[in-house]
Structures are given as structure tokens and as C-alpha cells.
Amino acid sequence: MYMIETKDLVKKFDNTVAVDGVSLKIQEGDIFGLLGPNGAGKSTTINMICDLLTPTSGEILIQGNKIGTMKNTIGYIPQSLAVYNEFTAYENLRFFGQIYNVRGKELNKNINDALEFTGLTEVRNKKAKTFSGGMLRRLNIACALVHRPQIVIMDEPTVGIDPQSRNHIMNAIRKMNEENVTVVYTSHYMEEIEILCNNISIIDGGKVIANGTKEELRNLITDKDTLSISVDNLYHIDVEELKKIKGVADVRVEDMNLEITSQKNSYNLNELLRYILDKGVRASNIGYKEVTLETVFLSLTGKKLRD
Numbered sequence: 215m216y217m218i219e220t221k222d223l224v225k226k227f228d229n230t231v232a233v234d235g236v237s238l239k240i241q242e243g244d245i246f247g248l249l250g251p252n253g254a255g256k257s258t259t260i261n262m263i264c265d266l267l268t269p270t271s272g273e274i275l276i277q278g279n280k281i282g283t284m285k286n287t288i289g290y291i292p293q294s295l296a297v298y299n300e301f302t303a304y305e306n307l308r309f310f311g312q313i314y315n316v317r318g319k320e321l322n323k324n325i326n327d328a329l330e331f332t333g334l335t336e337v338r339n340k341k342a343k344t345f346s347g348g349m350l351r352r353l354n355i356a357c358a359l360v361h362r363p364q365i366v367i368m369d370e371p372t373v374g375i376d377p378q379s380r381n382h383i384m385n386a387i388r389k390m391n392e393e394n395v396t397v398v399y400t401s402h403y404m405e406e407i408e409i410l411c412n413n414i415s416i417i418d419g420g421k422v423i424a425n426g427t428k429e430e431l432r433n434l435i436t437d438k439d440t441l442s443i444s445v446d447n448l449y450h451i452d453v454e455e456l457k458k459i460k461g462v463a464d465v466r467v468e469d470m471n472l473e474i475t476s477q478k479n480s481y482n483l484n485e486l487l488r489y490i491l492d493k494g495v496r497a498s499n500i501g502y503k504e505v506t507l508e509t510v511f512l513s514l515t516g517k518k519l520r521d
């Protein structure tokens with residue numbers, strides 16, 4: 215059984231098809247990333263999962279059940295801030311806890327934990343209106359955690375915030391996940407998704423264009439690895455000889471750099487280095503070139519994730 219499963223979700227707004235047949239399978243313990251550019255349909259998908267929008271068609275199951283009965287399972291962190299400016303951090307959290315019928319000692323403990331989680335303990339008695347953008351984002355997150363949901367869904371929680379707040383948020387997500395909370399994370403920052411998420415769906419134009427782990431997504435666009443080696447001279451290196459080493463598909467020479475492309479899992483690094491070093495060449499820098507999710511997106515859609 216999946217924590218969240220959507221089947222062929224569609225949402226139309228008048229003439230716009232915002233979500234166009236999205237099927238997702240999110241497992242317990244996942245940090246699931248929904249990656250896509252502006253207008254891809256991320257928020258619309260999330261809002262349907264959280265029962266804030268009614269799908270035009272399709273189905274949503276939370277732990278195998280219809281969403282109506284499962285609302286308390288989810289903590290939803292909206293893209294736009296939803297906190298009360300005149301309330302302190304503590305009062306905001308108490309308010310959101312009470313909405314979910316958390317009371318008494320349990321409420322106090324959960325509030326303290328949520329403050330600690332998001333690094334807001336010291337400012338618990340300050341009004342939200344005095345907070346920086348990053349602190350407000352963190353409070354927005356804390357509010358969704360007070361009822362201890364099993365699933366936390368975050369819609370672009372790091373847009374426009376300072377690095378310190380970003381770190382707090384990243385760490386909070388990891389800690390939550392260690393406590394067996396399933397996290398759904400939407401973003402158009404592929405770096406964050408790459409660092410955090412074990413499973414990823416890339417969406418564009420309302421459709422899922424690829425699914426899988428980072429490795430699976432990278433493998434969609436390439437079955438090769440490129441090794442880059444900077445050397446002090448290329449005089450003795452015979453590119454044709456390098457190409458004879460097992461697994462090597464291509465060798466390019468640029469300035470004082472060798473770029474050697476091999477079939478994945480060729481395990482030929484020793485042979486390549488031995489050849490180069492045997493020629494009396496000094497290597498100064500060596501590394502495999504990374505295929506990022508940005509490259510994957512570009513290759514699948516012909517577009518950049520961000521303009």
C-alpha cells in the first residue's frame with residue numbers, strides 16, 4: 215500500500231488544463247520530490263492531494279483510503295504564508311494545534327518540538343509580524359507539524375529565503391524523515407530535490423514526464439560516465455590508444471584537459487590512469503562529470519527549469 219497514490223489526476227480551470235493525468239506513487243518513509251518549472255502544475259496537484267481543490271477527474275488514495283477521512287494524517291505547508299501576524303510564534307502554533315484537536319500536555323509538548331525543529335524556540339514569544347521572511351517560512355512549517363502528521367507536504371518552502379533558514383528547513387526535513395514521517399517536497403530548485411529526495415517525479419505542462427530515483431533519472435538520458443583529467447602535457451598521449459581501453463566510448467581533448475567517456479560501470483579508472491601516468495604525464499585534477507537533474511530536465515523537454 216502507498217502512503218499517497220494518485221491515479222490519472224486531472225484539473226481543468228476553464229480553458230487551462232493545469233494537471234493532465236498525473237499518477238504518483240509515494241511510499242512510506244519517502245522524501246518524495248515533485249520537480250517542475252513555474253506553472254507545471256505542482257501546487258494544483260498538491261492542493262488536490264490535500265483536499266483543498268476537487269479534481270476534475272481521477273482518484274486520490276491516502277494509505278489506501280479516500281482523502282476525506284484522512285485529513286489529520288497530512289500536514290500541509292502552503293506556498294503562500296498562512297500565519298497570523300498579530301500572534302506570537304507560540305500562539306500561532308497553539309491555534310493550529312487546536313484546529314486539529316490537540317490539547318493540554320500533548321499540545322505543549324508538540325509546540326515545543328515544532329519550535330525546536332524549526333529553530334524558533336528563542337523567538338517563541340515574539341509576534342510573527344516582527345519575523346524575517348525566512349523565520350516566517352519556518353513558522354509556516356512549524357504550524358503544519360503541531361498535530362504530528364504522518365505525511366508532511368511542502369509546497370516550495372524555501373522560495374526567497376536566507377541560507378540559514380534554508381539549512382534549518384533542510385535539517386528539519388531530514389529529522390522528520392528519521393522519525394518516519396513521509397515528506398512530499400515540491401520545488402523548482404533541482405539542487406534541493408537532488409540533495410533531499412530519494413524518489414522524484416518531474417512534471418511539466420501538467421504531465422509527469424519522468425519518475426524514479428536520481429540514478430534512474432540520470433540513466434534515462436545517459437548510459438555513460440565522463441571522466442575529466444587535467445594534465446600538464448598532452449604530447450605523449452595517444453587518443454587512439456586510450457580509446458582501446460575497455461569501456462571507452464569517446465575521448466576529447468580540450469586545452470590541457472582529457473574528457474574520457476565510458477559505458478557506465480566499466481571500472482576502467484585504473485587502466486586509464488596507468489596509461490596516462492606511464493607516459494610521464496602529471497595529472498592535476500580528476501573527477502567524474504555529474505549529470506544533474508537540470509541536465510535531465512533539459513534533455514527531456516528541451517527547456518531549462520528556470521529562466
Ligand SMILES: Nc1ncnc2c1ncn2[C@@H]1O[C@H](COP(=O)(O)OP(=O)(O)OP(=O)(O)O)[C@@H](O)[C@H]1O
Nearest residue numbers: 227230232250251252253254255256257258259402
Ligand atoms: N485557480 C486557478 N485558475 C486558473 N488557472 C490556474 C489556477 N491555479 C493554477 N492555474 C494555472 O494552472 C497551471 C499550473 O499552476 P500551478 O500553480 O499548479 O503550477 P506550479 O507548478 O505550482 O507553479 P509555480 O512553480 O509557479 O508555483 C498554470 O498555468 C496556472 O496559471
Ligand SMILES: [Mg+2]
Nearest residue numbers: 256257258293
Ligand atoms: Mg506552485
